[in-house]
Amino acid sequence: ENKDIATPTRTKQISQKYGLKMKKSLGQNFLIEPNIVSRIIEAANIQPSSGAIEIGPGIGALTEQLAKNADKVLAYEIDERFYRVLQDTLSTYDNVSVVQKDVLEADVASDMSDYFSEQQEVSVVANLPYYVTTPIIMGLLQEKLPLQSIVVMIQKEVADRIAAKPQTKSYGSLSIAAQFYAEAETVMHVPKTVFYPQPNVDSAVLKLTLRDEPAVDVISESFFFDLVKASFGERRKTLLNNLLRHFEMKGEREKLVSYISEAGIDPKRRGETLTLEEFATLSNVLYPLIV
Numbered sequence: 001e002n003k004d005i006a007t008p009t010r011t012k013q014i015s016q017k018y019g020l021k022m023k024k025s026l027g028q029n030f031l032i033e034p035n036i037v038s039r040i041i042e043a044a045n046i047q048p049s050s051g052a053i054e055i056g057p058g059i060g061a062l063t064e065q066l067a068k069n070a071d072k073v074l075a076y077e078i079d080e081r082f083y084r085v086l087q088d089t090l091s092t093y094d095n096v097s098v099v100q101k102d103v104l105e106a107d108v109a110s111d112m113s114d115y116f117s118e119q120q121e122v123s124v125v126a127n128l129p130y131y132v133t134t135p136i137i138m139g140l141l142q143e144k145l146p147l148q149s150i151v152v153m154i155q156k157e158v159a160d161r162i163a164a165k166p167q168t169k170s171y172g173s174l175s176i177a178a179q180f181y182a183e184a185e186t187v188m189h190v191p192k193t194v195f196y197p198q199p200n201v202d203s204a205v206l207k208l209t210l211r212d213e214p215a216v217d218v219i220s221e222s223f224f225f226d227l228v229k230a231s232f233g234e235r236r237k238t239l240l241n242n243l244l245r246h247f248e249m250k251g252e253r254e255k256l257v258s259y260i261s262e263a264g265i266d267p268k269r270r271g272e273t274l275t276l277e278e279f280a281t282l283s284n285v286l287y288p289l290i291v
């Protein structure tokens with residue numbers, strides 16, 4: 001019983017003991033490689049004083065190591081079957097609290113202030129269910145939770161998009177949305193063989209280090225994000241054509257050309273060439289003129 005949960009043997013034992021069939025619809029792919037678990041915890045820089053929030057503890061592969069390394073662990077699990085399993089597999093730890101809830105419906109801010117102390121550094125550390133990766137990550141960022149970092153195993157393509165730089169194929173509105181709130185980096189690529197059952201896609205560990213302030217100053221966040229989305233509307237089109245359509249200004253082409261130029265940006269450029277800073281400048285010039 002002293003062996004790590006994140007091994008093929010223990011995972012099989014626990015599944016048999018509880019008659020568990022993994023649900024694909026809930027993104028249940030469990031970690032069976034202890035080295036990967038350690039590297040995730042290292043990437044999150046978990047210290048004995050740290051707080052950790054896990055989303056989807058499953059049978060406890062990552063939770064166990066968080067419990068060993070952190071001060072306190074708060075975990076959200078949607079599948080009620082695992083609640084009983086975790087009481088068993090994590091019975092030797094008294095610093096884990098499992099909330100039986102869909103994390104998208106939880107009030108994480110209030111749970112955090114109830115559970116962690118005010119000065120505690122808290123990180124989200126998780127092997128996320130792939131079907132809801134983007135809503136979970138963007139939800140955590142947009143709520144402006146007092147988090148140090150978010151270190152998550154996700155689908156490789158999504159990690160690439162979130163961490164992408166301008167002028168690359170993966171760069172888009174998701175890159176800007178995430179990088180507005182956090183510095184993003186891909187920590188490592190992970191083969192399918194470290195999961196049971198194996199997923200169909202390749203995975204990567206993404207690290208988001210939250211900024212104290214958004215990366216850029218914008219007059220209106222909602223206008224900024226709307227503008228960014230519109231600029232990537234059709235990737236092959238120029239900024240000007242995407243924005244003419246989005247703001248319904250087709251009859252006022254010259255006007256929009258002069259507005260964009262006023263921001264120091266060539267209207268013939270494509271959205272994918274603009275940096276976060278350029279989008280912010282453009283947004284602040286256009287906002288008072290268009291809205």
Ligand code: SAM
Nearest residue numbers: 029030031056057058061078079102103127129
């Ligand atoms: N942490 C475990 C591990 O690494 O072995 C399991 C990871 S598995 C990829 C994803 C987990 O998230 C599953 O336990 C699943 O039931 C849970 N889950 C799926 N959707 C969820 C949601 N909306 N809120 C909370 N947990 C969810």
